[in-house]
Amino acid sequence: MFKKLHRQMTLFCTLVTGLILVAMSCICLTIAESGIKDVSYSSFINNLNSLYSYLENQSVITHTWIAQMEYNYNMQMEIKDTGNNLVFQSLNPSSEGEKLITQAKDMALQTYGLDVHNFNKNSVLSKHKEFKMTGYDGELYYASAALIPKVSGYLSITVISPFTTQKAQIIRQRLLFVLVDLGAVILLGIFSWLFTRQMIRPLKENRDKQVQFIASASHELRSPLTVITSSLSALKIAGKEDFLRFIHAMESEAGRMARLINDMLTLANADARNWAIHREPVELDTLVLETYEKFEPQAIVKKLNFAFHIPDQKMPALLCDPGRIGQVLSILLDNAFAYTPAGQKVDISLSFELGRFRIAVTDTGPGIVDKNKKAVFDRFYRVDSSHKDKEHFGLGLCIAREIVKLHKGKIWIEDTPGGGTTIIFQLPGT
Ligand code: ATP
Numbered sequence: 337m338f339k340k341l342h343r344q345m346t347l348f349c350t351l352v353t354g355l356i357l358v359a360m361s362c363i364c365l366t367i368a369e370s371g372i373k374d375v376s377y378s379s380f381i382n383n384l385n386s387l388y389s390y391l392e393n394q395s396v397i398t399h400t401w402i403a404q405m406e407y408n409y410n411m412q413m414e415i416k417d418t419g420n421n422l423v424f425q426s427l428n429p430s431s432e433g434e435k436l437i438t439q440a441k442d443m444a445l446q447t448y449g450l451d452v453h454n455f456n457k458n459s460v461l462s463k464h465k466e467f468k469m470t471g472y473d474g475e476l477y478y479a480s481a482a483l484i485p486k487v488s489g490y491l492s493i494t495v496i497s498p499f500t501t502q503k504a505q506i507i508r509q510r511l512l513f514v515l516v517d518l519g520a521v522i523l524l525g526i527f528s529w530l531f532t533r534q535m536i537r538p539l540k541e542n543r544d545k546q547v548q549f550i551a552s553a554s555h556e557l558r559s560p561l562t563v564i565t566s567s568l569s570a571l572k573i574a575g576k577e578d579f580l581r582f583i584h585a586m587e588s589e590a591g592r593m594a595r596l597i598n599d600m601l602t603l604a605n606a607d608a609r610n611w612a613i614h615r616e617p618v619e620l621d622t623l624v625l626e627t628y629e630k631f632e633p634q635a636i637v638k639k640l641n642f643a644f645h646i647p648d649q650k651m652p653a654l655l656c657d658p659g660r661i662g663q664v665l666s667i668l669l670d671n672a673f674a675y676t677p678a679g680q681k682v683d684i685s686l687s688f689e690l691g692r693f694r695i696a697v698t699d700t701g702p703g704i705v706d707k708n709k710k711a712v713f714d715r716f717y718r719v720d721s722s723h724k725d726k727e728h729f730g731l732g733l734c735i736a737r738e739i740v741k742l743h744k745g746k747i748w749i750e751d752t753p754g755g756g757t758t759i760i761f762q763l764p765g766t
């Protein structure tokens with residue numbers, strides 16, 4: 337499912353970003369091409385101007401200069417003196433060239449009314465017309481026709497300049513854009529692949545966790561349910577003496593189920609972020625003392641050396657949910673009492689430093705090895721040795737972490753010097 341989603345998202349991202357890139361490139365390309373066309377046309381006009389002013393001012397026209405012009409500016413020219421006497425014929429005369437020159441003359445006459453064979457004798461000013469023309473071969477040409485008066489008559493000039501060089505430049509440019517776009521789309525594809533993988537990872541992890549949670553929860557619920565159903569069946573045939581035993585078993589398993597469902601609901605609410613906490617100013621030392629008193633009888637029964645440490649000086653009140661913070665303390669003490677053997681020590685201590693409250697539950701029990709220090713906060717995680725313990729589901733510490741997180745605090749595990757576990761949680765003061 338996630339592989340398909342990954343593929344689809346990669347495709348979608350690449351397609352959208354690729355399309356935007358191609359559209360932007362096309363706009364840039366169009367602007368660049370029209371720039372090339374404008375520059376080439378204006379340079380054609382400039383070249384013509386220098387050609388015409390040379391022809392106007394010189395009485396003797398050297399072939400070399402004109403041939404140079406034709407070569408340098410990629411033009412084909414025909415210059416005639418007073419109608420017929422040919423002054424200059426293109427360097428590379430060809431029937432195609434002649435045809436195009438004739439086409440340019442016709443176009444100058446028909447479209448602009450400039451007849452290069454008919455000079456008005458009274459005119460003393462040069463006449464010329466520049467235009468773009470699609471040649472009979474389908475190619476684009478810049479063309480010009482001009483009449484320049486001379487002492488003894490006039491010069492009629494026809495010039496054509498093919499657009500081929502610029503066209504080649506445009507094709508080269510288009511090819512470059514295609515290559516660059518292609519490269520960019522490939523890079524975008526790779527980037528989208530990595531990016532979407534990164535985006536999907538937390539979703540996948542979340543789903544895996546949920547699947548794991550449901551599997552573990554079902555597993556945990558199944559065992560008390562089995563005890564209850566088998567006890568019910570046994571009740572039908574049980575004698576008076578066994579009756580109470582089965583009732584007790586069912587009662588205890590129902591209680592276990594109720595506790596598990598309660599814990600799961602707490603976590604589900606934390607996940608859905610609709611866990612209401614009711615903050616009020618709380619004297620934490622009083623809360624610690626109350627919790628200590630609640631657990632004292634249990635410590636006597638379990639033969640544990642149980643003590644508390646609170647600072648002598650007065651501490652500020654903490655704005656928190658006393659019920660929830662009390663729950664965290666109970667979870668930590670529950671663990672310490674459950675996993676610490678008789679005759680050992682369990683301590684609860686409170687301190688206030690640099691505007692932060694710090695509560696630590698220390699025991700001298702078996703301790704938690706480093707590789708499990710993070711994992712014990714995961715749902716349904718129990719360290720191997722306690723796996724068979726039916727009273728524990730592996731939910732206590734993760735509920736404690738959710739509550740501490742809700743109070744913008746943090747919780748972590750340290751080793752007790754000399755052996756054992758110390759679980760500390762820290763809450764920011766108000
Ligand atoms: P639950 O709290 O739901 O009844 P649990 O105690 O197994 O079950 P957690 O409180 O989350 O679950 O603790 C997870 C595991 O961490 C425990 O199973 C235990 O192996 C280990 N652990 C927790 N506290 C201690 C401790 N003080 N000393 C040694 N191991 C501990």
Ligand code: MG
Binds near residue numbers: 667671728731732733
């Ligand atoms: Mg526990």
